[in-house]
Amino acid sequence: MAYTEMKHLSIPEWNEGDRPREKLLARGASQLTHAELLAILLGSGSSKQSALELAKIILAEAGNDLSALAKLPPTYLTKIKGVGDAKAITIASALELGRRREEGQEAKKIQTVRSSHDVYQLFRPILMDLMHEEFWVLLLNRANRVMSKVMISKGGLAGTVADPKMIFHHALLNQASAMILVHNHPSGNLQPSQADRDITKKLRNAGDFLDLPVLDHLIVTEAGFFSFADEGII
Template sequence: MDIKLTEEEKIKILNSDDIYGIMQKILLRENKIDQNREHFWVIGLENNNRILFIELISLGTVNKTFAEPMEVFSFALQKRAVKIILCHNHPSGELKPSEADKDVSDKLIQVGIIVNTEVIDHLIISTKSYLSFSDTGLLGELKKSTKYVPKYVLEKRIKKEATEIAKRNEKIEIAKELKRKGIDEQTISESTGLSLEEVEKLRVKKK
């Protein structure tokens, strides 16, 4: 269900406080009917972080909600959102993320990478406060997870990392050889692309 927003609510999101200010009002409004059920919303953003839409994806139970990737991203892709924020409430008022909350976030983050629609935060809210996955560092941790990364993507990523390591090692060997020949460190840095600090740390025996 698409949440109707006033022009004042279609603001540019600068931080998690901004999004909570809007979602708190929506939660209070929807709580009149389903106050004991978890709600899961998706907030779509333009490139400049201005809100495109807020969509209620699902209504769950008192302690569980459901967020299928197809439901989460279909509206975002239709509206051409370049990034999204996930948001759901805990009727109990307890804001600590459950393992299920972390797991669904992990899955949606990886799907977002594939469809080029980045998940930039996940808020757990109550009528009085909220917790931001981004602010607490949890979003960053989940982005490093490989649990839901498709095998072909993981293989491509490993291959890319291996290639980058090989290129870096080649630069280091070239820098060492130039250093042995007495070439000044600034020139070596400019020639190899290594930082001056990296070049200075190289230990070699000059010829």
């Protein structure tokens, strides 16, 4: 018995109701799967696979996890057959827009810091997808209203350098009344290292001397946070 080769159908050859773009227009973006939305971003597939099939392959590379996909650099995505620079950059840009949207929404909601959870909500969108450590400082006025969020340094997977002179330079320049230290652990480990404890103590002592108190130090991961103040160690 002879078998005929199955013809590959490109998206324009599908039934109109099954095409991602038409489906979005007819039903709304919320009704599309991750793969369908990604296929729209890709725009096209290749001679051997549709954009939707390519989207499913890309998602599989990230374990079908959008947070994991956001961590993949464009250079990694281009290693997937059918993904060139343009497609990889489009994906990275779309995910970054989503992150910035979340960051902006949290910033609008939280104008005054009342708890460590407020600080976490402000910084989670900034730090959650990073594969390297970053050290930030949150500057507050006397009413604990947010004045500014300043990135002090970025490093590798295992750590970054927090220069006290740079931190207090920004605080004094902005005439802040208090500050909160924030950095991420890409590993997901919420326990502070000895270096974390040492820099916290050093900055707290310097802040006390300058009458510019360090109110807290948060370690941030996707799953949660560690607060030095909540744990009574600042």
